[in-house]
Amino acid sequence: xxxxxxxxxxxxxxxxxxxxxxxxxxxxxxxxxxxxxxxxxxxxxxxxxxxxxxxxxxxxxxxxxxxxxxxxxxxxxxxxxxxxxxxxxxxxxxxxx
Numbered sequence: 001x002x003x004x005x006x007x008x009x010x011x012x013x014x015x016x017x018x019x020x021x022x023x024x025x026x027x028x029x030x031x032x033x034x035x036x037x038x039x040x041x042x043x044x045x046x047x048x049x050x051x052x053x054x055x056x057x058x059x060x061x062x063x064x065x066x067x068x069x070x071x072x073x074x075x076x077x078x079x080x081x082x083x084x085x086x087x088x089x090x091x092x093x094x095x096x097x
Contacts, residue, residue: 001028001038008043016042016072023080024054030087031058042072052079061090 003024005017012020020040027038039055045068052075053066065082069075 001025004037004039006039006041008041010042010044012042019073020076023076027054027056027080027083027087030084031091040076042075050075052076054079054083056083056087058090063087063090 003021005012005020020042024038024040037057039053041053041055043051043053045051049068049070050072051066051068052072053064056063063083063086065079065086067075067078067082069078
């Protein structure tokens with residue numbers, strides 16, 4: 001699984017990129033239909049905090065989760081947790097049919 005990191009309006013450090021890679025790569029365990037590409041966009045809103053957006057393409061669907069928090073690490077963690085739940089629901093729905 002390839003993780004594309006897009007840092008909007010700032011330069012992402014290697015430490016932040018490694019954190020994103022570590023957290024997002026765990027999503028592969030929740031759905032075997034993941035394509036080779038997962039997009040993670042990070043944006044720094046001065047007044048509103050930090051925003052993380054995870055976009056995953058699976059056959060027949062495109063899943064998008066956005067979360068805001070006080071730090072990028074917290075926003076990424078919240079987005080990954082929400083995406084795990086979403087992937088689990090999609091997988092369960094597939095097996096019901």
